[in-house]
Amino acid sequence: IAAGAAFGATAVAAASKGVLAFQSFETGMKEVMTLLPDAGDTVFGDLSDQVKAFSKEFGVLPDKVIPSLYQAISAGVPRENVFEFLEVAQKAAKGGVTDLETAVDGISSVVNAYGADVMSATEASDLMFTAVKLGKTDFNQLSKELYKVAPIAASVGIEFGAVTASLADMTA
Numbered sequence: 001i002a003a004g005a006a007f008g009a010t011a012v013a014a015a016s017k018g019v020l021a022f023q024s025f026e027t028g029m030k031e032v033m034t035l036l037p038d039a040g041d042t043v044f045g046d047l048s049d050q051v052k053a054f055s056k057e058f059g060v061l062p063d064k065v066i067p068s069l070y071q072a073i074s075a076g077v078p079r080e081n082v083f084e085f086l087e088v089a090q091k092a093a094k095g096g097v098t099d100l101e102t103a104v105d106g107i108s109s110v111v112n113a114y115g116a117d118v119m120s121a122t123e124a125s126d127l128m129f130t131a132v133k134l135g136k137t138d139f140n141q142l143s144k145e146l147y148k149v150a151p152i153a154a155s156v157g158i159e160f161g162a163v164t165a166s167l168a169d170m171t172a
Contacts, residue, residue, distance in 0.1 A: 025051075028066035035073045043079070050083050058090045060100055068100040075108035085121050092125040096132055096139025106143025113150035114160055127164040135168035142167065 029048055033039060051069060055062045068086060077085045086104070093103035103125070110124035128146075132139050153163045 025062055025066070028063070028070070032066060032070045032073065035070065036079060039079075047079075054083055054086060054090075058087075060090060064100055068104045071101060071104050072108060075104070076112060077108065088121040088125050092129060092139065095129055096142075098139040098143070102140050102143045106139065106146050109143070109147040110150050110160060113147075113154040115154075119160060124160065127161055131164035131168040131171075133168075134165075135171035137167065137171045 025048075029044060029051070032047065033044055036043060047069070051062050051065050054060070055065050065086070068089065069082060072082050072085050072089070073079060085107075086100070089103040089107055090100050092098075092107060093100045096103065106128060107121050107124045110128070111119050111121055113119075114124075128139065128142055131137065131142060149163060149167075150160065153160065
């Protein structure tokens with residue numbers, strides 16, 4: 001009887017955890033949808049499916065993908081290529097030993113400062129990683145500070161490669 005009761009309690013706990021995870025997923029996706037006010041149920045379903053596929057492909061739980069998706073769209077990444085952007089950010093996060101949301105923050109700061117027509121997410125990520133590799137900083141520290149430096153550098157015509165080279169030199 002005790003084994004059956006323990007099994008029952010475990011099954012109830014697992015089911016409750018599953019329901020909470022589903023509710024959290026739905027809540028997060030509804031928050032993302034607030035950034036896309038003209039999008040309907042089809043877009044909601046498509047984005048939800050893409051979050052699940054991204055999570056599976058890159059081994060990142062949806063509760064980590066959804067805030068990053070929100071942040072990317074909020075930073076101006078078009079919905080049509082937001083998962084390409086997230087893929088670049090996830091690779092940067094893995095190589096830079098940080099989380100997806102931090103990588104999205106840093107890369108989007110650079111792309112927004114220089115303009116997507118001048119600096120792609122891949123270029124920004126590669127230059128940031130080079131600064132990490134050659135200096136004594138990490139992707140987390142770099143991402144948290146670039147929003148201050150990149151807009152000024154871009155406005156006075158300093159290429160981002162020169163910025164990251166300087167940061168690598170200063171921290172070496």
